[in-house]
Every structure is written in C-alpha cells, then in structure tokens.
Amino acid sequence: MRVTTKGQVTIPIHIREKLGITPDTEIDFLQEGNRVFLVKRKKNARATRRFKKLRGIATVKMTTDEIMALTRDNL
Template identity: 70%
Template sequence: MRVTTKGQITIPRKIREKLGIVPATEIDFVEENGRVYLVKKVGPANRKHTFSKLRGVATVKMTTDEIMALTREDQ
C-alpha cells in the first residue's frame, strides 16, 4: 500500500466492512510505541450513518397514506 502525494491511503474493503467505515465516518490515527493505529471515532458524527446501509432496501408496495393510516389510531 502506498501513500499518495496528497497523503491519502486506501483502507482495504475487508477492513472498512469489518469496522463499519462508510463515507463520512470519522477516524483517528493513534501513535503508540512506534506503531500507528487507525481508530474509528465513536460519536454523533458516526451515529447518523447507522442506518445508511439500509437506505433503499424497503420492499413495501404501499402509498404514504396507507403507511400513515397504519400508524394512526382508528378514528
């Protein structure tokens, strides 16, 4: 793996999937005893992506009005 002239690296897909690193995930590099570790930050910036993998996977063929009717009490 090489560092680009802009100082960028590519995190391998297996690592990204294992750690749940998606676009806009905040990460840190931590130096300890002469080694550098990539650490995923845990916080509000990363929490909003929790359900991003599920976006667009719903298969319900209902209108918005039909879905809303299910959430309301009978009147």
C-alpha cells in the same frame, strides 16, 4: 499499501466492512511508539443526547410567521 503525495491511503474493503467505515465516517490515528493505529471515532454521545430530546412532532398551534417573530429581536 502506499501513501499518495497528498498523504492519502486506501483502507482495504474487508477492514472497512468489519469496522463499519463508510464515506464521512470519522476516524482517528493513534500513535504508540513506532506504530500507528487507525480507529473509528466514537459518536459524540453528549451531542446526541442534547438533540435527542428536541426530536418529535411540534404540538404548538402557531404559524411560521408567529414562530419566526419569537426568534427575532423586536427593535
């Protein structure tokens, strides 16, 4: 495997499939002595929890204009 002039390498397909690496997957490079390891970055559980409680169906009977008026400062 070679590194391109842009510092890029191709991850072999069998490794991508085994690790579940798809386009836009975040990865990290870890250095231990003279070795470098590629690891799949864990999802940010905190961010996932923060937004998970906001998912669902809106139950408020308001128009879009009424909701937008609540989000804007009335100067």
